[in-house]
Amino acid sequence: MNRRVVVTGIGIISALGNTAEETWAGLIAGRSGIENITHFDASEYPVRFAGEVKNFNPEKFIVKKEVKKMDVFIHYAIAASQEAMDNSGLKATPENADRIGTYIGSGIGGFGIIEREHTKLLQGGPGKVSPFFIPSTIINLASGNVSIRFGAKGPNSATATACASGAHAVGDAFKIIQRGDADAMICGGAEGAITPMSVAGFAALRALSSRNDSPQSASRPFDKDRDGFVIGEGAGILILEEYEFARNRGARILAEIVGYGMSSDAFHITQPSEDADGAIRVMKNAIKDAGLNPADISYINAHGTSTPFNDKIETFAIKQVFGEHAYKIPVSSTKSMTGHLLGAAGGLEAGISVLTLYHQQIPPTINYQTPDPDCDLDYVPNNSRTTKLQYVLSNSFGFGGTNAAVIFKRFEE
Numbered sequence: 001m002n003r004r005v006v007v008t009g010i011g012i013i014s015a016l017g018n019t020a021e022e023t024w025a026g027l028i029a030g031r032s033g034i035e036n037i038t039h040f041d042a043s044e045y046p047v048r049f050a051g052e053v054k055n056f057n058p059e060k061f062i063v064k065k066e067v068k069k070m071d072v073f074i075h076y077a078i079a080a081s082q083e084a085m086d087n088s089g090l091k092a093t094p095e096n097a098d099r100i101g102t103y104i105g106s107g108i109g110g111f112g113i114i115e116r117e118h119t120k121l122l123q124g125g126p127g128k129v130s131p132f133f134i135p136s137t138i139i140n141l142a143s144g145n146v147s148i149r150f151g152a153k154g155p156n157s158a159t160a161t162a163c164a165s166g167a168h169a170v171g172d173a174f175k176i177i178q179r180g181d182a183d184a185m186i187c188g189g190a191e192g193a194i195t196p197m198s199v200a201g202f203a204a205l206r207a208l209s210s211r212n213d214s215p216q217s218a219s220r221p222f223d224k225d226r227d228g229f230v231i232g233e234g235a236g237i238l239i240l241e242e243y244e245f246a247r248n249r250g251a252r253i254l255a256e257i258v259g260y261g262m263s264s265d266a267f268h269i270t271q272p273s274e275d276a277d278g279a280i281r282v283m284k285n286a287i288k289d290a291g292l293n294p295a296d297i298s299y300i301n302a303h304g305t306s307t308p309f310n311d312k313i314e315t316f317a318i319k320q321v322f323g324e325h326a327y328k329i330p331v332s333s334t335k336s337m338t339g340h341l342l343g344a345a346g347g348l349e350a351g352i353s354v355l356t357l358y359h360q361q362i363p364p365t366i367n368y369q370t371p372d373p374d375c376d377l378d379y380v381p382n383n384s385r386t387t388k389l390q391y392v393l394s395n396s397f398g399f400g401g402t403n404a405a406v407i408f409k410r411f412e413e
Contacts, residue, residue: 051339
């Protein structure tokens with residue numbers, strides 16, 4: 001029999017705030033965290049705005065001399081993990097350390113330091129490259145550093161599945177606990193890819209919104225006039241625990257995680273197929289894994305990137321999975337406020353899904369002004385909504401055709 005898995009802690013770093021509480025307040029207020037880029041001089045770039053993390057000081061979480069040994073995505077992972085651990089009250093002890101694991105994904109990893117060290121190599125030769133270059137940039141070092149920080153000696157892994165990374169990390173961690181290989185997991189995603197090469201690359205791909213004159217209204221998922229996603233950064237970390245393990249230590253339980261689905265489009269490196277086959281199957285897989293019927297889902301936190309094709313295809317997929325019930329399910333994209341955190345998006349949105357259940361309140365899709373005939377569902381436009389919620393589905397789709405869906409349940413004894 002599969003073991004029950006619950007959520008006991010959340011940590012969030014986003015463009016809306018450096019804690020879960022600040023981010024949630026911004027979401028419910030319908031506030032955009034998108035502003036002009038300050039991390040580098042973007043004045044000559046075709047896209048000059050992003051969802052940057054603001055007023056973040058890594059030295060609040062990491063010893064000063066260690067800060068320079070890590071890329072910013074690791075800083076974000078550690079900070080969000082610290083909040084989640086504090087939030088949960090979980091501590092690794094000699095008795096339980098080997099039953100507590102880490103699983104944190106990232107889509108790009110240490111892009112900023114890769115760019116910096118490459119410049120040093122070209123300008124000064126190989127002797128100028130930092131000895132910390134490799135361990136400061138590789139994707140699994142977010143999970144590795146968090147494991148070291150908290151003494152978590154259980155499973156220690158990472159996902160690199162583009163924009164599905166964080167969701168896959170949460171889902172995989174869920175399964176690790178469910179099958180008995182750990183009792184608790186620190187899991188989610190982290191990304192710090194608002195860098196010159198990253199922004200230039202996504203702009204060259206024509207994936208980004210180019211509304212330089214109105215950054216805060218640029219991310220407009222499901223709106224007819226959407227023109228691309230807005231790149232964001234930060235981290236979303238959950239503490240998952242086996243139910244009895246959490247209850248025995250008196251933990252506050254925020255929600256239960258009950259379903260996880262995976263699928264591949266096997267179609268194109270950046271585009272889903274028009275029949276939405278992969279998105280349809282991943283939602284069906286998660287619903288089946290949870291032992292539910294489609295009509296049981298109360299709310300969908302959509303992938304909702306604000307790109308013309310993604311939002312149309314995700315809407316179509318939802319209608320194929322849920323039939324007429326699709327028109328009764330609130331669907332919103334919080335990327336309209338945070339930007340798209342790439343590999344951290346699924347971790348952030350898993351945390352938002354849990355908060356949605358806990359507070360029984362749905363964050364809106366902001367900047368929704370002009371309906372699109374291809375996107376005709378209830379997108380909770382512009383204002384949050386209080387309603388009764390039992391099950392929440394969170395979608396994440398990534399380049400390479402990789403898909404993840406996670407289902408959370410309102411906690412009941």
